[in-house]
Amino acid sequence: MARVLIDSPLPQLDRLFDYEIPAELAAEARPGVRVRVPLRSAGRVVDGLLVELGEPDASDRPLSQLETVVSPVPVLTPRLYALARRAADRAAGSAGDILRLAIPKRMVRAEKAWLAAGSPPAPEVEPADAAWADEVLSAYPGLATALDEGERVAVDAPPQPARLADGTAVGAWAILLAAAATRTLAAGRSAVIAVPDHRDRAQLEAALSARIPEDALVRDDAKQSGPARYAAFLRTLSSAPCVVIGNRSTVYAPVSELGLVALWDDGDPLLGEPLSPGVHARDAALLRQELDGGALVFAGHTRTTDVERLVAVGWVRDLPAARRVSPRVVLSATREGESHAARVPSSAFAAARDALAQGPVLVQVARPGYAPVLVCARCRHPARCAHCGGPLHAARQGAAPTCSWCGRTAHAWACSECSSTFLRMASSGSERTADELGRAFPGVRVIVADGDHPVSEVDARPALVVATRGAEPLALDGYRAVILLDGDRMLMADDLRIAESCLRWWSNAAALAAPGAPVHLVGVTGDVARALATWTQAAYARAELADRAPLRMPPTVRVAAVQGPRRAVDAALAALRTAVPELDAEAVLGPLAQDETVRALVRFDYGLGARVVESLRASVVAHAVKGRRAAKGRTPGAAHTLKVRVDVPDLDL
Structure with missing residues (x-):
């Protein structure tokens, strides 16, 4: 008897099915191989993975036979299946979804070449x-x-x-x-x-x-x-x-x-x-x-x-290093007499000027493009597209505003609040920053590195490298100075982990500086700035955990999102309360309406994780089985599906 995992997105099929092995396939039907099997409920033949062999049970229940063995290569090892099963159970998902990520699609020529080559010898390290x-x-x-x-x-x-x-x-x-x-x-x-x-x-x-x-x-x-x-x-x-x-x-x-x-x-x-x-x-x-x-x-x-x-x-x-190494981080702020609107304080400007005599300088900015945000010049109301309501941006100086969503050009734009027809650039992207710095440092190479202009490496010659966060290229022997702009704007993002993310972006950029080179963080103060300046990111993470624990915010607790029709979500939450009575009264947030569905969040301690996830998964399977016979005239879709996502990073209803 073969026990097969069906390749199907249906949650009710996330289990092993028993099949009889015909005599002609007995030699090829080994654990781990790809097979095709009949699925009675669907009336068709589907793909699957033969997980294990076993003895038929004592019942007289007839078993369907394996249709064919697709490949003799055992691509599913016992350890991989155990890992997929464990990961899926922890996340209220299907093992088949995990294996779909882990095992690539079969390529016949590559498989034949591998079979012909045989097992490679054990490598030897010099x-x-x-x-x-x-x-x-x-x-x-x-x-x-x-x-x-x-x-x-x-x-x-x-x-x-x-x-x-x-x-x-x-x-x-x-x-x-x-x-x-x-x-x-x-x-x-x-x-x-x-x-x-x-x-x-x-x-x-x-x-x-x-x-x-x-x-x-x-x-x-x-x-x-x-x-x-x-x-x-x-x-x-x-x-x-x-x-x-x-x-x-x-x-x-x-x-x-x-x-x-x-x-x-x-x-x-x-x-x-x-x-x-x-x-x-x-x-x-x-x-x-x-x-x-x-x-x-x-x-x-x-x-x-x-x-x-x-x-x-x-x-x-x-496990700390024997010798602590950290970049030379400077918290740059505007000096007395300088305009508070100055984007690059004089200290950072002077550091960039001195460093350009020795090699490249990195300038990190928040966004790509020229002017990612446009506002009304009179009332400062955000400029929106008249067709779809999307935000407008400018591709270059003097260019007509363009919608970031639908791509239409707003030739005759007028403010919806005050009817003004004049726009103002409210932010500077990588291209505008490069333009401004190019005028401030005439004769110096300016390199833009962002999603539209990927650059992996720059040489050791003097250059201003303007890069968005995460797109910074490597420099031979490191940058002679690093300027971190738009930090205050990055911290304004509506995200529970935004300070943690900013610290990661800035730390990764600071690590590109040459030993002893200055790293200027512009316009940011507080705990996250001190953590970068003293290079104590682990201590900052500990403080964050201490602040989140009383509020029961992740990762001090686990969070599951339950989304679907209101009746199905309410039933899943009621079943969860019955299965895990230890959940406190404030464990469930919501449900709140989202388009055609509702969404609720469940906060639970790590010790309750197995029982909470098991209950939610059971509700997903029960809803899927019940919904097989959809009402006449109703089209199955996302609005009629109960979904569970475990370990959501943010509490965002």
Whole structure:
């Protein structure tokens, strides 16, 4: 008998189905292979994964037979299924959704080439490279031992740029993680490292490629071609250890003899999974380490409140460096006699002028474009599109205003409040800032780096690099000065974690400065500015946790969002109250109407997580089964579906 997991988005099908194995498929029907099976309720043949083999039960119930075995390659390992099942159960989701992220689509040519090549030999790390890794790790006393003993640690990466032996510019963090992976591979175990985007992956790949054999480095990237990504996945199925680097789904890579799982910059939203069930790479890594063993490393230039909570409860150990290194941060404010409207204070302006004599200067801004926000010149009311109500922006000086939503040009715009026809630029984007600084520093190169103008690296010649947050390019030997603008505007965003996010953006930019170069934070005061100036991000995260605990804000508690028809949401909340009577009276916020549905938030302690999620998942399944026979004339859709999302980062109804 074969037990098969059906590939279906329906929550009621998130279980194993029993099928009889016909004699002609007995040799191929092994655990982990792709199969096709009949689904009686749908009257069709569907895809699935053969999870395990078992003995038929004693009942006389006839079983349907496997239709076919799609591929002889066992792509689903027992450990991967256990991880997917555990992650799905924690997030009130389906294991099939997790496996859809973890296992790429089958590519026949790549599969045939892998089968013909056979298992690769065990990689050998040169003694000199193993010694190099030990030397790098020695900057963190106890880190090498923690890797060997499979501990969970949080480290603050060195906030400085570095150069490899071939002259390639990388962050010092990439060298640290490359050393950890090299030591792990030298011990005959595999390492899995997840980073937010392709630029981080390129730095890590450059740091690793010179230290480990080429066939032991596996690149897992969603932007790869289908055959290349499937070939990389097949390499992780081999018994030979390897180092896998990639983005958020990399944490599921089914490597053998796992020795290390590492996450770089876990506060980056790119490590959060937008697809159902929305398991963050950090949570998946924690589950992976708990199930498979090996070490777990959280590294970053700052500390998220999520990781700091784990440190506070003793689940993760804080491992500081032997020698504390921090950038030279200056809190820049307008001096006496200067206009408070001055965007760049004289101290920051002078620092940029002096630094340009030596090399490049980085200027970080909040938004891309020229003038992202336009307002009425008379009453300062935000300028809106007459067709869709979207905000207007200017692409360049003197250009007609354009809607950011529908793209229409507002040729005859008039203010809806005072009827004025004159507009004023209320903010400066990267292009306008570059234009203004270009006039202030004539003859100096000006480089714009944002989403529309991606730049990965700049040379050591003098230049003004104007970049949006997160798009800052690397500079050979680091920037000679860093100016952080629009900090007050960034902090005004309507987000529970905005101060934490700003500290991460500023810390990552400050880490690009050359040793001793000034980093000017303009116009920001308070705790978050002091945390950057003193380079005490972990202490700031602890203070944030202390402030959120009395208010029961995440991550001090877990939060689940329940959305759907009002009757279904009310029934799910009532069932939850019955199943988990320990929930306090203020655990549920809402429900509030949102378009055709309502939405409620449920706050619960970590100790109640399993029972809360089980109850909510049961309500989702019950609603899905009940809704199969929709009323005549009603079209099934999002308005008639009950949805649950667990571990929502913000309390936003």
